[in-house]
Amino acid sequence: MTYHAAAFAALADPTRRQVFERLSAGPAPVGELARGLPVSRPAVSQHLKVLKEAGLVNDRAEGTRRVYQIDPKGLGALRAWLDQFWAVALDAYAAEVERQSNEQDDE
Template sequence: MSNHSSAHAILDALGDPMRRSITETLGRGALPVGELADRLPIGRPAVSKHLRVLEDAGVVQHTSVGTRNLYALAPDGLAAVQVWLTETWDDALSSFARHVENGAAS
């Protein structure tokens, strides 16, 4: 998967407010589904579905500890978005600089 398509998949996954809440909650540490559900206004089945989307996008990962699955943010889960934002910002700044130079030359 290219960096841009990875970034788009991540942004699509984070487009849902509940998935953003889950991501923010996991930013404070790994949790099992039940504890996540206790902290959110949705039930375990809905949390599991959101986690699946976030995991498919590479934002979260899970590890098995005994009979529990702990979910945490993936170490490089947002790296593709960071690269995409940097490239987009660099392109915008370059375009602005060309515009200013062309205006100054006129």
């Protein structure tokens, strides 16, 4: 459940986000992913490895191809972390706005 750290690091890279966004449209083999990107196929392989270790994608063998698809696990961990802070952040923000309107009373 500490997946969110790896997921953040993985999605921080623009190329990896492109790969991920492409995969959200459906499963694809490595070569096809590389064809739509300005980097070499080994680079895509390395990116996919990072995404996989972050729980963001799965892979399955299909003949000589290796098909990757999105894994909801990593995305879920990210969402959980975000939601946890979303509520708190809004509360803190609201409290701050409140504090500012009472400013003359405090000081």
